[in-house]
Amino acid sequence: MSAVKKQTEDLVNVQVDGHWIQVKKGTRMIEACKQASAEVPHYCYHPKLTSPGNCRMCLVEMGMPPRPAPGQEAELDNDGHAKISWMPRPVIACANSVAEGMGIRTQSTLAKECREGVMEFLLINHPLDCPICDQAGECTLQEYSVEHGKGESRFLENKVKKPKNVDIGPRIRLDDERCVLCSRCVRFTREIVDDDVLGFVDRGSHSVLTVHPDKPLANNYSLNTVDICPVGALTSNDFRFKMRVWFMRETKSVCNGCARGCNILISSRENKIYRQTPRENNEVNSSWMCDSGRLNYHFLESGARLTDPMIKKGKSHETVDWPQAIRRAAEGLLKYKGDEIAIIASARMTNEELYLVRVLADTLGTRNVDTLKCHGEGDDYLSHEDKRPNTNGAKVILKLSSPGSKINSIKRDIESGSIKALLVYGENIASKGFDDGVLSNLKFLVTSHILANPTAKLSGIVLPGAGYAEKRGSMINATGRLQLLNKAIEPPGNSRDDWEILQDLNRAMDGKDFIYELADLFSEMASVVPALKGLTLSGIGEKGVPVIETGETIPLLEREAQRVKQGLIAG
Amino acid sequence: MEVSRELNKQANEYISHYPNDQKRSASLPLLHLLQQEHGYINEESMNWVAEKLDIEPIHVLELGTFYPGFRQTAPGKYHIRVCRTLSCAMAGCYETMEKFCEVAGIDRSRVTHHNPIAVSEDGKFSIEFAECLASCGTGPVCLIGDEFYESVNAENVAELIEKYD
Ligand code: SF4
Ligand code: SF4
Ligand code: FES
Ligand code: FES
Numbered sequence: 001m002s003a004v005k006k007q008t009e010d011l012v013n014v015q016v017d018g019h020w021i022q023v024k025k026g027t028r029m030i031e032a033c034k035q036a037s038a039e040v041p042h043y044c045y046h047p048k049l050t051s052p053g054n055c056r057m058c059l060v061e062m063g064m065p066p067r068p069a070p071g072q073e074a075e076l077d078n079d080g081h082a083k084i085s086w087m088p089r090p091v092i093a094c095a096n097s098v099a100e101g102m103g104i105r106t107q108s109t110l111a112k113e114c115r116e117g118v119m120e121f122l123l124i125n126h127p128l129d130c131p132i133c134d135q136a137g138e139c140t141l142q143e144y145s146v147e148h149g150k151g152e153s154r155f156l157e158n159k160v161k162k163p164k165n166v167d168i169g170p171r172i173r174l175d176d177e178r179c180v181l182c183s184r185c186v187r188f189t190r191e192i193v194d195d196d197v198l199g200f201v202d203r204g205s206h207s208v209l210t211v212h213p214d215k216p217l218a219n220n221y222s223l224n225t226v227d228i229c230p231v232g233a234l235t236s237n238d239f240r241f242k243m244r245v246w247f248m249r250e251t252k253s254v255c256n257g258c259a260r261g262c263n264i265l266i267s268s269r270e271n272k273i274y275r276q277t278p279r280e281n282n283e284v285n286s287s288w289m290c291d292s293g294r295l296n297y298h299f300l301e302s303g304a305r306l307t308d309p310m311i312k313k314g315k316s317h318e319t320v321d322w323p324q325a326i327r328r329a330a331e332g333l334l335k336y337k338g339d340e341i342a343i344i345a346s347a348r349m350t351n352e353e354l355y356l357v358r359v360l361a362d363t364l365g366t367r368n369v370d371t372l373k374c375h376g377e378g379d380d381y382l383s384h385e386d387k388r389p390n391t392n393g394a395k396v397i398l399k400l401s402s403p404g405s406k407i408n409s410i411k412r413d414i415e416s417g418s419i420k421a422l423l424v425y426g427e428n429i430a431s432k433g434f435d436d437g438v439l440s441n442l443k444f445l446v447t448s449h450i451l452a453n454p455t456a457k458l459s460g461i462v463l464p465g466a467g468y469a470e471k472r473g474s475m476i477n478a479t480g481r482l483q484l485l486n487k488a489i490e491p492p493g494n495s496r497d498d499w500e501i502l503q504d505l506n507r508a509m510d511g512k513d514f515i516y517e518l519a520d521l522f523s524e525m526a527s528v529v530p531a532l533k534g535l536t537l538s539g540i541g542e543k544g545v546p547v548i549e550t551g552e553t554i555p556l557l558e559r560e561a562q563r564v565k566q567g568l569i570a571g
Numbered sequence: 572m573e574v575s576r577e578l579n580k581q582a583n584e585y586i587s588h589y590p591n592d593q594k595r596s597a598s599l600p601l602l603h604l605l606q607q608e609h610g611y612i613n614e615e616s617m618n619w620v621a622e623k624l625d626i627e628p629i630h631v632l633e634l635g636t637f638y639p640g641f642r643q644t645a646p647g648k649y650h651i652r653v654c655r656t657l658s659c660a661m662a663g664c665y666e667t668m669e670k671f672c673e674v675a676g677i678d679r680s681r682v683t684h685h686n687p688i689a690v691s692e693d694g695k696f697s698i699e700f701a702e703c704l705a706s707c708g709t710g711p712v713c714l715i716g717d718e719f720y721e722s723v724n725a726e727n728v729a730e731l732i733e734k735y736d
Contacts, residue, residue, distance in 0.1 A: 199629040201636035206684055212629040213614060 045094035135232030169217035179233035251488035257293030261477030306464035307493025330508035342368035346426035347388030350473025356502035373404025430454035464495035483544035647697035659710035
């Protein structure tokens with residue numbers, strides 16, 4: 001027997017399946033049930049979108065304490081709460097809010113019958129092509145059919161035929177027979193990305209989702225509709241028919257397409273990535289990500305991947321083993337002193353890697369250390385104009401107040417011959433003004449890349465590194481959040497995780513003890529970088545931690561917060 | 572798309588009935604106007620409405636396809652709508668329909684849910700079934716253009732058709 005908790009300013013008492021809980025005033029019934037760990041099946045409801053209440057899957061039984069007659073006391077139950085009188089009809093849990101003393105039954109006969117009924121209607125015209133449907137395994141129609149369906153069909157008439165395999169945009173296909181008309185995709189395009197191109201045409205059982213004939217679904221966020229579609233109606237051209245979802249391993253990581261650092265899940269099997277999907281983080285990307293970031297992983301499979309360390313012999317490169325490559329790189333750099341050496345690092349590198357660059361620069365005694373500034377087009381949603389994921393990491397770790405500002409002077413000094421040796425890590429500088437004419441002034445050039453490129457071609461030594469999905473490490477995004485990258489697949493061939501390469505290079509010069517765990521390297525870094533003070537690698541967690549104040553806000557999140565305030569979405 | 576001056580004027584008049592930020596409410600009246608002028612609405616006319624009201628074309632498409640009252644293919648010179656709801660069905664509207672087709676030379680074999688209108692070869696008559704026309708006691712009933720006829724049995728179809736040329 002639980003004691004009655006008093007209703008406070010912003011909390012109300014609600015009974016869910018017989019248990020009393022306290023939830024915030026204004027909470028949707030469906031969210032209150034979630035807090036009480038009572039699952040309410042639903043299709044159209046999505047916490048980041050408005051609730052049209054059109055699928056009716058979330059019907060539950062609801063009751064309120066009757067208002068006592070004048071002069072009468074409310075009748076109390078054993079718990080001391082006012083007795084609930086149950087309504088004879090069900091209500092939808094997604095669009096109604098809780099009230100003090102409300103009772104919700106998600107498992108009553110009425111609620112169960114409602115679900116069965118809704119499921120039966122949804123399946124009437126459904127093609128039941130699960131065996132060839134990409135959504136199988138993560139389809140709520142499938143799941144709810146098992147849990148709440150009747151198990152057999154009473155339908156004797158012909159199913160309505162609808163369009164299949166419809167090309168609605170460059171990255172998405174639509175199967176109208178699978179669509180349950182929940183309108184999530186329509187609301188996403190309308191409410192989140194202001195690209196109102198989807199809608200329902202015709203009516204009744206002939207109703208179909210469609211895209212306007214003159215306006216394809218082509219915006220840079222279109223693939224989010226595939227994620228939120230509860231069934232297999234919207235499928236991604238990139239993923240469809242490639243892999244069964246239950247075979248894939250999911251790795252929590254961070255997109256490296258721009259400085260936003262959207263949280264992602266990388267789905268892979270046997271060392272191959274099949275898709276990337278957004279992972280909810282309400283401080284970074286909400287539940288979304290952009291299409292270009294999502295599809296960016298393909299470069300990791302490029303035929304241009306460098307898979308072995310190489311040393312230039314005459315006009316071409318020949319493959320060597322790692323110890324030889326590292327030794328030659330260290331020797332090459334140590335021939336020069338202090339500012340005769342320059343290092344161009346990349347804001348694509350993790351904090352740990354950048355820290356090793358800093359140690360290296362200290363050992364060599366050079367002040368010529370910078371990263372490239374790479375700005376492109378950003379937008380009003382998530383995509384950031386800074387196309388490097390870790391510019392803030394480069395700022396705090398390499399102590400650069402304005403990354404990229406020393407690049408011109410480095411270039412000049414190379415041209416004048418005062419800089420004689422250059423280490424480039426992870427940037428194709430040949431396409432950024434450092435062409436053959438500039439780089440041929442150098443006595444020694446060692447570079448590290450993922451893909452073969454003109455800079456690698458000009459380098460004396462080439463060290464093949466790992467892509468963002470092939471390594472672990474931390475980065476700091478545009479809003480100053482420290483986030484964790486995790487390794488989903490192995491780097492190909494003899495290419496290696498970059499922190500190991502950089503550590504080898506450092507140790508070949510300073511002879512210090514090796515660190516064997518990335519976590520230890522992080523702790524060493526945290527002890528000298530003020531912004532990271534007291535942090536540990538494992539302490540970063542799945543959602544990251546804020547470490548610096550950048551004053552930047554995220555336009556899309558601002559608007560979502562506004563809609564939460566207005567009560568339009570649950571958030 | 573070109574529309575007549577009068578239509579444009581009338582459209583502006585309808586739009587002025589609604590608050591400036593709710594121009595979308597004029598979608599239906601505008602679609603009706605266009606159907607009156609052209610006999611039907613098509614993608615072009617729906618886009619015209621969208622542009623006129625400053626809304627996304629998909630909204631007009633949703634609306635225009637929802638109501639069977641909006642024809643999406645061109646009807647004949649005279650458009651016949653035969654009621655097929657229960658009372659009229661019981662009073663013999665299917666025979667009436669057959670007779671209309673026979674007399675007017677219309678082939679309904681290619682009619683589907685999405686394409687309900689059949690037009691005679693000479694383009695003079697077109698026909699479709701309609702739902703209850705609200706005169707259930709005097710079925711079968713039909714509309715030819717905007718004119719309403721009651722008790723249209725197969726026997727009096729030919730006589731009726733003759734009135735139109
Ligand atoms: S395509 Fe998917 S998300 Fe869109 S309405 Fe249909 S079921 Fe819902
Ligand atoms: S917005 Fe940036 S971080 Fe987010 S998915 Fe796109 S490229 Fe990746
Ligand atoms: S979730 Fe669709 S009506 Fe509630
Ligand atoms: S049933 Fe035909 S007019 Fe009502």
